[in-house]
Amino acid sequence: MASITNTGPALNSAGIGSGLDVNSIVTKLMSIEAQPVTDLQQATTKLQTKISSYGQIQSAISAMQDAARKLNTPETWAAATATSSDSSTISVAATSAAPGSYSVSVSQLASAQSLSSASYTNSSTVVGQGSITIEPGTWSSDQSTFTSKSGATPVTINIASGQDSLSAIRDQINAAKAGVTASIVTDSKGARLVLRSQSTGETSGFKVSVSDADGGDGDTAGLSALAYDPTASVASMTLNQSAANAKANINGLDIDSESNTLSTSVDGLSINLLKTSSSPITISVGSDSAGLKKNITDFVTAYNSVAKLFRDQTKYDSANKTAGALQGDSRVVGLQSQLRSLTGSSTSLGGAFSRVADIGLDPAGDGTLTLNSSKLDKALTNLTDLKQFFTGVDSSNATNNGFAQRWNKFASDTLGTDGLITTGQKALQSNVTRNNDRISQLQDHLALVEKRLRAQYTSLDTTMGKMNQLSAYVTQQFSTSSK
Structure with missing residues (x-):
């Protein structure tokens, strides 16, 4: 109902001078004047309900189209x-x-190449200073020759004072991103540094060259204890596993x-x-018959959601005298008829299968499809014909195309810019906008009417008050004269 705003002066239920109930009179008169606004508001509410129903159908058809597209893609049938x-x-x-x-x-x-050092007391043990260079490449089977990896650059890590403990060296090697992973393995013999290439294969091998601050690059003292380069007769670390294909x-x-x-x-x-x-x-x-069956089952579920929406939104319940939001809507009724007709038709492209019932999708009286699982399982043993049943294209007669082709086209046409759902939504929204504009105009008019009525009845109340006072005065005079 329209909201009537009191634009006049604040009044009690009774008038100022006559006892006339101005508020009550104006309110009742305005409720009559506002009836067109109330009617428009109720009509707008119904339109908005229809728009919501259209949105539900749009969403359901879109989901059905997604399921139909899966049945129409080569990847689905090649799975x-x-x-x-x-x-x-x-x-x-x-x-x-x-x-x-x-x-x-x-x-x-x-396999990946893996090297391990000699044992140290613990991970905090100081190893030594200098620099470590890690170079990726390929070892010969007897480790006598090394071929640097094409395009790869050797990585040098400088080990300074205070950063030369076993754990600090591990951390610096990992931070250098030289293609190897450093870790410390601790057992009853102590802590050992382990270097492992991050990928497998012959070309993931690596050699470790050391420039030792103590001057002895080929011995096992200081940082050179972490060197591994058999081509230079240096193998302070032990080869635990070779890189191999x-x-x-x-x-x-x-x-x-x-x-x-x-x-x-x-x-x-x-x-x-x-x-x-x-x-x-x-x-x-x-x-992948199980995957195909799931895709077909998913489509049936999506299709039935559309069919149920069509049925529920357009039905009339004579027993309860209630109608669906889109009962009598020609666009939706037409779409319902189109979908039923399409699904109830046939194709000559599917070989052993011409109708949806042939593959276990039995049309029901309410427009839905009932899945016959055993019948579908049998159809899945003939994938050649089943694929054509869904995806076949007849270049001379589109109405003979496979069913996935036709369901997809139905959805595209329906949801497209000029489709019935889109145009229907636009028409309903246009009506809502027009009603709201008219309501706004009427409310402006009602404000003026209410202002005029309050002025008129306030004036009447004032006049009647004066007349009541005059009547009381005359009565008083007659009383005095008679005495």
Whole structure:
């Protein structure tokens, strides 16, 4: 109801001089005058409810379109699953590999180079001053030659006084980002510095050259105790593990890799080598039927949300005499009919499947789809026809396209700039704006009407008060005269 503002002087319920109830009279008259505003406000509330319902339908159709697009993408139909006959030796993950099997054997794992120093009393023990240079590259199998890594630059770390303890040297090596990780391992023999390359493969090897402040770069005293360069006959640190490539064989083809993860050896497969094998491991690759079924099931859920919204928003409950917010809305009723007609049609591109019921999506009387799981499972065994059923394109007749194609187009047309949902929302919002403008105009008019009525009735009250006073005076005079 319109809000009527009291613009006149403050009055009691009774008038100033006559007892006339000005407030009550004006309020009642203004409630009648404000009825058009009340009607417009109620109409606007209904429009806003419709706009909200349109928004719900828009969101539901958008979700349905997302689900339809998944069924229309090549990646969905190329998705695969892979299993290993010995997952403790080889683990595998598939993206889009072709169905088949692969025999894989592992003769060597890729490894990182690891060096360890002699034992010190503890991590606070002073080692010595000078500089350490770490250079990445590749060692020969007997460690007699070293080839510097192409494009890599040796890193030199200066070890000054006060920074020459075992733990401080560890921290400075890590801060230098020389491609190795330094750590301290402590056991019953004491603390040892361990250097390990941060990646695996033959080219991740490294040598450690030392310029010792004590002048002896090749002995085991001072900082030179951390040197490792067999090409210069210096090996103060111990080689615990050499940098090496992984060596495997896939279907008779030898594979050499710096990493234990073979991500490009077989298209669409990521093969992770965990340990060497005494016999070939079988990797089996198949289509991801479970993933496809989930995508189809997700679409059915999204589709049913749209169908239920159409039904609930447009229905009329004769028993309770209540109507949905969009009952009688021609745009939404038309969309409901279009979607039902589309889903109830057929395609000739799906081979063994022509209607949605053929793959286990049974249309129900309320416009929703009921999923027949066993029927869908059977359809998933014929992926060639099922893919065409959803994604096929008929260049001469778009109405014969696969169902995912058509559902996606329905959503695009509906939600587009000129689509029924978009134009419907604009029309409703335009009506709301027009009503609000009219309400504003009427409220300005009502303020003037109320001001005029209060002035008129206040004047009447004043006049009646004077007349009452005159009447009392005349009565008094007659009384005195008669006496």
